[in-house]
Each structure stands twice: as C-alpha cells, then as structure tokens.
Amino acid sequence: MRRLSCPSGEWEIARALPDERLRPGVHSYRGFQIAPRRPQCRLELPxxxxxxxxxxxxxxxxxxxxxxxxxxxxxxxxxxxxxxxxGEHDGRASGMQVILTPWAAFRFLAVDMHELAESVVDLDAVLGARGRALADALAAAPGWAERFTLLDRVLTRACASGPVVCPQVLRAWELLCVGRRHLPVGKVAAEVGWSERQLRRRFQEQIGLSPMAVTRVVRLRHALHLLTTGASTTATAAACGFHDQPHFQHEFKAMTSLTPAEFLAHRAQAIAGPACVDRIAGRVTSVLLPA
Incomplete structure (x- = not known):
C-alpha cells in the first residue's frame, strides 16, 4: 500500500495480484481512496x-x-x-479497480464484448443484483487484503461457470498483443486457421474490437512507453511502424486528444507520480489534466 499527501490532495493506493488460477486473464487489483483538494480530471488512455x-x-x-x-x-x-x-470528480472517491483482458471479462460478465466496446456502462446494467451485492460486500470488508480475497473468490466462481473462450481467439490475442511485431491481421488469421472474416466476428464477440483496432491500441501502448522513457517522436514513430512522423502525430491525437508534446508536458506536471496516476503498474495509462 502507498499513502501520499501532496499539494493536490491525499492518496491511498493498494495493489495486489489476483489468485494464480485467474491469471493471466485477470491482470491486477487496485484499491484507491483519494481526497483531492481541488476538482480532479484524469485522461484515461486506450x-x-x-x-x-x-x-x-x-x-x-x-x-x-x-x-x-x-x-x-x-x-x-x-x-x-x-x-x-x-474522468472527473469533485470530492472524496474510494473503491476498487479490476483490470482484465477482454476475453477474461467475456467469461466473467457473460456478455458479448462488442456491447461494451468504445463505451462505459453502469456495472448494475451488466451484473444486476450480483454487481450491487459485490459492491456492498467489498465496501463492508475491514481492509484491502480482505477485499482482494473476496475478489479472488467471486471472480474464480464466475469464470468457472462463464462462457468458453475459443482457443483460436486466445492464440490470436497473444499474437497481436505480445511483443512488438505488429503482425498483419491476415497472417494472424492464417496462423490460427481461420479466415479474416471469422476472426473479426469472433473478436467482436469475445474481445469487443476488431483485430485491426486491437493492433492500433497495442501500438499506442508501445508509443506511450517509448515517449515516457525519453525516445523522440521520430524514433517512436519508426519503432512503432508508422509511415512517418505526421502519421504518428495524427494517430496519437486521434486516440488521446493530445499531441505527443502535450501528453509529455502533462505527465511531467503530475506531482503524485506514476504510482498514483497510472491504473496498471508498469504501464502508462493516465494523465492528470487541469480541472
């Protein structure tokens, strides 16, 4: 757990890995309790x-x-x-975040993932009474450790009885997301023994986005990492497979609403530091903006 008091407010962040039986589908847990001294605005990146x-x-x-x-x-x-x-709020906020791969969310939520793609949905609209009972139980737990244990138990039970993910989807997901090869979708489809059309249909059901859209998100993640570790926009564009720097700048602005220079400037001004700003340890996920 990390506690931090700074001019922007007070932060309490607790992180945990899920039970091994849930990994790698369930990536991580994060508990948070924040009390900003002024309204807070966070840009959550794809x-x-x-x-x-x-x-x-x-x-x-x-x-x-x-x-x-x-x-x-x-x-x-x-x-x-x-x-x-x-994401914006004006006062105290507390709760928990569960970070999942989309195929694990497909098993836990038991909904077609295209219904959630490019959108944010109230948890009650997806889980109904199950979601409300989970929120009440987590809030009533005496501490973060007990809440993490409860999440393990609930997710393990739900995933065991949820819909089955196609092995071809899992393999295609691995090919698209692991490493930095940026494989063409046609090659990925051939690798798993499906047509591109079949791969797109199954991805819409069990992932939410098309394989091409997933490739865009993965490429942005690589670019964010390179920029925050000191790479120039030219070097980042080349390393991530963009045609040229203008192509990179255009795609970056379309997906984040910021230019690379604006993104870096806002990251540099984050007093709380990456441990409190980013939702996933070791990744660039968020930017604090002026409220």
Whole structure:
C-alpha cells in the first residue's frame, strides 16, 4: 500500500495480484481512496484491457475525450476503447479497480464484448443484483487484503461457470498483443486457421474490437512507453511502424486528444507520480489534466 499527501490532495493506493488460477486473464487489483483538494480530471488512455470499477463513494463523471457526452457513475465497466476518456470528480472517491483482458471479462460478465466496446456502462446494467451485492460486500470488508480475497473468490466462481473462450481467439490475442511485431491481421488469421472474416466476428464477440483496432491500441501502448522513457517522436514513430512522423502525430491525437508534446508536458506536471496516476503498474495509462 502507498499513502501520499501532496499539494493536490491525499492518496491511498493498494495493489495486489489476483489468485494464480485467474491469471493471466485477470491482470491486477487496485484499491484507491483519494481526497483531492481541488476538482480532479484524469485522461484515461486506450489500453487493451477491460476495467471494472466498484465504487464505495463519490461518483465519477466520464466523458469521451473526443466526442463529449458526460455521464456520472459510481460503479462501471469500461470496455476496450480506441479513444481516450475523461474522468472527473469533485470530492472524496474510494473503491476498487479490476483490470482484465477482454476475453477474461467475456467469461466473467457473460456478455458479448462488442456491447461494451468504445463505451462505459453502469456495472448494475451488466451484473444486476450480483454487481450491487459485490459492491456492498467489498465496501463492508475491514481492509484491502480482505477485499482482494473476496475478489479472488467471486471472480474464480464466475469464470468457472462463464462462457468458453475459443482457443483460436486466445492464440490470436497473444499474437497481436505480445511483443512488438505488429503482425498483419491476415497472417494472424492464417496462423490460427481461420479466415479474416471469422476472426473479426469472433473478436467482436469475445474481445469487443476488431483485430485491426486491437493492433492500433497495442501500438499506442508501445508509443506511450517509448515517449515516457525519453525516445523522440521520430524514433517512436519508426519503432512503432508508422509511415512517418505526421502519421504518428495524427494517430496519437486521434486516440488521446493530445499531441505527443502535450501528453509529455502533462505527465511531467503530475506531482503524485506514476504510482498514483497510472491504473496498471508498469504501464502508462493516465494523465492528470487541469480541472
């Protein structure tokens, strides 16, 4: 657990890995309790993960950063996105985040993932009474360790009885997301023994986005990592397979609503540091913006 008090407010962040039986589908758990001294605005960048937020207090307003439509949530499910989203709140906020691969979310939530793609949905609309019972039980638990144990138990039970993920989808997901080869979709389809059309259909059902869209998100993740570790925009564009720097700049702005220079400037101003800003340890997931 990490606690931090700084001019922007007070933070308490607790992280844990899920039970080994849930990995690699369930990536991580994160508990949070924050009390900002001023309204806070976070830009959440596209990731190849699905996020469950189970809130205990303080609704968060979510806005698509490219096509604004603000909606308040206490607990939510965020599917795969190719565009950044803004999260804002004015007071205390506490709760838990569960980071899953989309195929693990397909098993846990038992819904076609295209229904969640490019969108944020109230958790109750997906899980109904099951979601409300989980939120109440987590809020009533005495500490973070007990909450992590409860999540393990609930997710293990739900995934064991959930829909089955196609082995071809799992293999294609691995080919698209692991490493930095940026394989053509046709080659991935051939590798798993499917046509491109069949691969797209199954990805819409069990992942949410098309294979090509997943490739865009993975490439952005690599670019974010390179930029924050000191690579120039020219070097980043070349390493990530963009045609040229203008192509990279255009794609970066389309997916994040920021230029690379604006992104780096906001990251540099984050007083709390990456451990509190980013939702996933070791990844660049978020940017704090002026409220």
């Amino acid at each position: 990731q190849e993960t699905v996020t469950l937020v189970i809130g205990f207090e303080g609704p968060v307003r979510i806005t698509d950063a490219v096509h604004p439509a603000c909606t308040p949530y206490t607990s939510l499910v965020a599917g795969l996105h190719t565009r950044a989203a803004l």
